[in-house]
Amino acid sequence: PRTTDASVVAALRERGMTVVADAGGDYGSWERELRAAADCEPDYIIDDGAELTMRTAEHRPDVFARLKGVSEETTTGTARLQAMSAAGRLPFPALTANDARCKHLFDNRYATGQTTLQAILRLTNRQIAGARVAVVGYGYVGKGLALYAKALGARTFVTEVDPVRALEAHTDGHTVGARRDVFPQAQIIITATGGMRAIGAADLPHLAHDVILANAGHHDLEVDTEALAAAAASA
Numbered sequence: 514p515r516t517t518d519a520s521v522v523a524a525l526r527e528r529g530m531t532v533v534a535d536a537g538g539d540y541g542s543w544e545r546e547l548r549a550a551a552d553c554e555p556d557y558i559i560d561d562g563a564e565l566t567m568r569t570a571e572h573r574p575d576v577f578a579r580l581k582g583v584s585e586e587t588t589t590g591t592a593r594l595q596a597m598s599a600a601g602r603l604p605f606p607a608l609t610a611n612d613a614r615c616k617h618l619f620d621n622r623y624a625t626g627q628t629t630l631q632a633i634l635r636l637t638n639r640q641i642a643g644a645r646v647a648v649v650g651y652g653y654v655g656k657g658l659a660l661y662a663k664a665l666g667a668r669t670f671v672t673e674v675d676p677v678r679a680l681e682a683h684t685d686g687h688t689v690g691a692r693r694d695v696f697p698q699a700q701i702i703i704t705a706t707g708g709m710r711a712i713g714a715a716d717l718p719h720l721a722h723d724v725i726l727a728n729a730g731h732h733d734l735e736v737d738t739e740a741l742a743a744a745a746a747s748a
Contacts, residue, residue, distance in 0.1 A: 514543040514732070548572050558583040562731050563590035563597075570602065577604075584608040588617065588652060589707035589731040617653045626657020629703065629729040630665065637725055639701070642666035647699035648687075650706035651678040654729055658703050659687050670695045693719050701725045704735040714740035 519536035526532050533549035535542075551569040554576050560566050560583055570577045582605050585591055591609040598607070611617055634641060646662040647670040648655045655671070663669045663686065671682040671689050683689045696702065696719040704711040707730045714737060720726075728735045742748070 514538060514540050551576055556581050560585050560590055562587050563593040567593060580605050582606040584610060586610045587731060588621065621653035622657035625654050625729055626661045629658060630661050633701065633725065633727050645670065645698050645700045647672065647695050647702045649702065649704045649711050651682045652705065655705035658705055658729060670699060692716055697721055699724060701727065704728045705730050706735060707731045709734045710737045711735040713737045717741065717744050
């Protein structure tokens with residue numbers, strides 16, 4: 514949502530391609546666009562987050578049954594496809610580009626780690642040297658975020674539910690702790706779980722004043738902005 518480039522849409526349509534998305538919009542229009550893509554009755558799907566694959570299964574089961582295969586580029590989408598396969602709901606081959614070593618070892622860790630921090634610093638005009646930065650989730654993306662933040666002089670904290678990953682974060686030199694202990698200290702918190710509501714209503718009382726909340730995971734639903742708005746004294 515909100516990432517479609519109008520000039521790209523126009524260029525593709527000029528070349529005779531069917532484009533079901535337009536610039537702008539919100540989650541409602543995004544849902545309609547995904548269903549419109551399924552209505553095109555594809556033979557193959559090149560997906561991101563398994564978003565189209567899952568909606569095709571739900572809203573166009575006839576099309577889903579005829580699919581010859583899908584490819585997927587993200588950790589989140591790979592996990593979703595694996596869950597579908599385990600449940601016996603994936604009747605066609607799935608190629609997960611995210612399983613390629615050069616994808617998750619390098620793109621997820623170094624590319625996302627660097628560009629996320631660059632974006633945060635450009636948007637906020639904050640200085641990262643000496644800042645207290647907390648990363649939620651220590652997968653490949655979370656590792657990259659913590660790595661670059663530490664290299665730029667930040668004090669780095671990690672919250673992670675998997676005990677082995679938490680131990681890895683500790684061994685990598687980051688301070689590991691529970692949210693209630695880490696969040697009050699953090700000036701910047703970045704989610705990298707690939708899940709939804711990684712920061713929710715229960716976490717808001719633990720946030721420091723003037724904290725920056727950012728997301729580097731699959732989509733911006735990792736931060737519960739509705740709960741944040743409901744708890745805010747002013748917008």
